Amino acid sequence: MDSSRRRFIQQNLWIGGGVLFSTNLWAKQALKQRYKIAVIDLMILKRQKLSAFALSREIGADGLEVDMGGLGNRDTFESKLSDPATREEFLNKSKETGVEICSLAMTGFYAQSFATRPTYKQMVGDCLTTCQQMGVKVAFLPLGVQGDLRQHPELRPAIVERLKVVGEMAKKAGVIVGIETALDAQGEVALLKDIGSKHIQIYFNFSNPLKEGRDLISELKILGRKRICQIHCTDEDGVWLENNKRLNMPQVKQTLDKMGWKGWLVIERSRDASLSPRMVKENFGANTRYMKRIFQ
Secondary structure (H helix, E strand, C coil), X not given: CHHHHHHHHHHHHHHHHHHHHHHHHHHHHHHCCCEEEEEECCCCCCCCCCHHHHHHHHHXXXXXXXXXXXXXXXXXXXXXXXXXXXXXXXXXXXXXXXXXXXXXXXXXXXXXXXXXXXXXXXXHHHHHHHHHHHCCCXXXXXXXXXCCCCCCHHXXXXXXXXXXXXXXXXXXXXXXXXXXXXXXXXXXXXXXXXXXXXXXXXXXXXXHHHHCCCCHHHHHHHHCHHHEEEEECCCCCECCHHHCCCCCHHHHHHHHHHHCCCEEEEECCCCECCCCCCCHHHHHHHHHHHHHHHHX
């Protein structure tokens, strides 16, 4: 009986040790992932809500892009994250769920004018300060409809000068500001050259070249590894990413591999038209599973 008991205990110790080793190995491998997949709190209908972390984990995402809140006619964003207690809750929930905060988003500028709003320094400054306080390294700044440089080329000097200022602010904060423009890749390279700051980079969005009929792969190659900080791996709504005939995701991965790029791939849209936009787990779960199958 004693020898049998000893063998039983030894076997279970080996099994337990193997499980522990495998779990630790999985955790280390997850940290080393070249590509990580995230969703956006605004798009999963959880803008600045703690429950976004649990939902993101349920969806299967590695991370979450957190929005800074509404802008409207205010001097700055309506952000709950300006409150230290709320920030602590968000950070604790991130640790608890294992869902990282990959970036903070200033989506208010999709509809508002970065080129003309008088308090843009306060707005961007509040986001950069929040990034510092939460240990987030990327802030998303879309130039939006009113900052479309194809439709409003007269705004280019003002936008360049303001982004030079933002670049200096971002440098002091230790944050990269990723801008989304309506320009093609060559135009974005020229814009970044005019701005002249390593802390202003492109937050690339697959849907921008696709909807304009441009070659997505060529655009990625033109921008190159060092100009792209993060990617919105998305197309317009209609079909899930795996059913999208104009978006060859394996080819995208091959291109990014050859470029030596690594980082966050953030799912924004690509919802199935036959499903309600409120069917978040179905839409974003399917896209997350597909992206992980291709990239991880």
